[in-house]
Amino acid sequence: MNAVLGFLGTQEIIIIAIVLVLMFGAKKIPQLMRGVGSGIKEFKDGMKEGEDDAKKEKEIDSSK
Numbered sequence: 849m850n851a852v853l854g855f856l857g858t859q860e861i862i863i864i865a866i867v868l869v870l871m872f873g874a875k876k877i878p879q880l881m882r883g884v885g886s887g888i889k890e891f892k893d894g895m896k897e898g899e900d901d902a903k904k905e906k907e908i909d910s911s912k
Contacts, residue, residue: 856864868877 872880
């Protein structure tokens with residue numbers, strides 16, 4: 849996460865937060881963040897499932 853936000857300073861983050869509040873309103877931001885969080889969780893679960901499938905295929909191929 850630090851690599852992504854490494855080029856943003858405190859002032860830039862505050863400006864982004866203010867713009868988000870102005871665009872979406874304070875009540876909508878928690879809903880947006882929940883949506884982003886669940887999307888990230890689904891992505892990680894999918895990646896883990898793909899890695900598990902690849903390991904299973906590798907084990908099957910090595911046992912032949």
